[in-house]
Amino acid sequence: xxxxxxKTMIPVEDIINAARRLKGIVQHTPFMLSLNLSEQYNAxxxxxxxxxxxxxxxxxxxxxxxxxxxxxxxxxxxxxxxxAGNHAQGVAYACQRLGIRGYIYMPNPTxxxxxKQVKMFGKNAVEIILVGDTFDDACVEALKFSEQQKAPFIxxxxxxxxxxxxxxxxxxxLLDSHEPIDYLFLPIGGGGxxxxxxxxxxxxxxxxKIIGIEPQGAPAMKTSLEEGKLVTLPEINKFVDGAAVxxxxxxxxxxxxxxxxxxxxxxxxxxxxxILKLYNEEAIVVEPAGxxxxxxxxxxxxxxxxxxxVCIVSGGNNDITRMEEIKEQALLFRGLKHYFIIQFPxxxxxxxxxxxxxxxxxDDISHFExxxxxxxxxxxxxxxxxxxSPEDFDPLxxxxxxxxxxxxxxxxxxxxxxFLI
Numbered sequence: 001x002x003x004x005x006x007k008t009m010i011p012v013e014d015i016i017n018a019a020r021r022l023k024g025i026v027q028h029t030p031f032m033l034s035l036n037l038s039e040q041y042n043a044x045x046x047x048x049x050x051x052x053x054x055x056x057x058x059x060x061x062x063x064x065x066x067x068x069x070x071x072x073x074x075x076x077x078x079x080x081x082x083x084a085g086n087h088a089q090g091v092a093y094a095c096q097r098l099g100i101r102g103y104i105y106m107p108n109p110t111x112x113x114x115x116k117q118v119k120m121f122g123k124n125a126v127e128i129i130l131v132g133d134t135f136d137d138a139c140v141e142a143l144k145f146s147e148q149q150k151a152p153f154i155x156x157x158x159x160x161x162x163x164x165x166x167x168x169x170x171x172x173x174l175l176d177s178h179e180p181i182d183y184l185f186l187p188i189g190g191g192g193x194x195x196x197x198x199x200x201x202x203x204x205x206x207x208x209k210i211i212g213i214e215p216q217g218a219p220a221m222k223t224s225l226e227e228g229k230l231v232t233l234p235e236i237n238k239f240v241d242g243a244a245v246x247x248x249x250x251x252x253x254x255x256x257x258x259x260x261x262x263x264x265x266x267x268x269x270x271x272x273x274x275i276l277k278l279y280n281e282e283a284i285v286v287e288p289a290g291x292x293x294x295x296x297x298x299x300x301x302x303x304x305x306x307x308x309x310v311c312i313v314s315g316g317n318n319d320i321t322r323m324e325e326i327k328e329q330a331l332l333f334r335g336l337k338h339y340f341i342i343q344f345p346x347x348x349x350x351x352x353x354x355x356x357x358x359x360x361x362x363d364d365i366s367h368f369e370x371x372x373x374x375x376x377x378x379x380x381x382x383x384x385x386x387x388x389s390p391e392d393f394d395p396l397x398x399x400x401x402x403x404x405x406x407x408x409x410x411x412x413x414x415x416x417x418x419f420l421i
Contacts, residue, residue: 008258010160010199015167018065022168025097026060027053031176036281041297043304048173051290051316055089055121058169058314062192063090065165066154067098075100077151082142084110084135085242086315087156092122102126103151105142107134113319157190158249167196173310174204181208182307185293187314188212188221188263189243191252198259212256212263213292215240215271220248221256222263239268242289242315266295269333272326287318332411335390337366343378343406358399362388
């Protein structure tokens with residue numbers, strides 16, 4: 001191992017010390033063989049179940065390790081963080097356990113369920129401040145407060161102590177595994193988990209191939225690695241909220257350059273499909289970021305045959321109110337649902353004729369919006385059609401064309417889906 005790598009990576013002893021610090025605070029989460037996934041991919045696939053962590057994500061590890069490493073004198077005015085999700089819950093729980101005052105800045109649109117969770121884990125130790133419309137707005141105010149009050153700011157990922165804490169996930173995996181691990185798949189947001197776990201694995205299990213996973217709509221680490229410098233993405237798809245960042249951390253980037261063998265992207269629709277499959281087939285509830293490591297397996301199907309594989313399921317904080325959107329996106333991804341603007345002749349029986357002569361025997365209209373237009377031969381209708389099989393799509397289009405029905409397919413028009421879904 002060359003000197004540059006050793007200087008960049010987090011030392012093994014620092015991660016082991018973090019594991020000692022976290023003992024009795026965090027759960028040593030299950031390392032579970034998935035019989036279903038193993039059979040599906042002809043490999044031995046273990047899941048590291050951080051969704052079963054005390055705050056239902058790995059984020060408590062880094063937050064607690066960072067706060068516990070600070071002196072009481074430094075924290076006399078409390079600590080501050082900005083987060084709309086798992087980091088806030090980790091900081092809140094750490095403050096409650098350590099008896100430290102915590103100030104949690106969250107944007108105003110944060111779902112009430114997430115605010116309630118932070119209150120539950122922090123109890124009387126934390127104060128939640130809702131400010132601004134975005135995470136960036138909340139972060140600006142949090143940093144101002146931190147400077148004014150001289151209260152340490154607890155970053156979500158770009159900090160050595162935070163990375164050490166996240167690295168304890170890797171420590172536990174290698175402690176529990178009874179055989180060499182060929183492939184490790186883990187999600188990337190800001191890069192704290194991949195930097196910490198990657199550092200530990202590269203030094204203790206260097207033969208393991210480490211693959212980081214990002215959502216397709218937010219490839220901040222992949223883009224930065226490809227360009228050889230930190231890149232701020234101009235815009236991102238925020239659906240996979242636990243892993244969608246415009247810019248990864250400076251420290252995490254420098255470490256991930258050394259420890260990651262590859263970075264792969266998973267489409268948001270695939271994430272949704274994986275969430276539903278894990279729920280239906282494994283009885284596991286995951287958040288979108290928590291599904292990334294399993295959702296990518298299809299891309300590596302041939303490569304992982306006969307191998308020992310570990311997927312880190314990073315979190316399970318999924319808001320039940322999102323399930324309709326998740327189901328919709330999964331159907332769209334699998335080619336089972338299609339939206340059209342269809343120009344119907346404005347005459348009696350036109351819709352009945354469409355249903356009887358154009359739609360297949362197993363096709364189903366799941367959405368229909370139409371308003372009669374005066375003095376026009378045709379009127380546009382928004383129609384959602386759900387299919388039993390992706391193979392039913394082309395025959396549907398051919399029947400529409402045979403009947404000279406004017407239509408526009410809307411599935412690729414993302415601005416439309418932001419309005420509809």
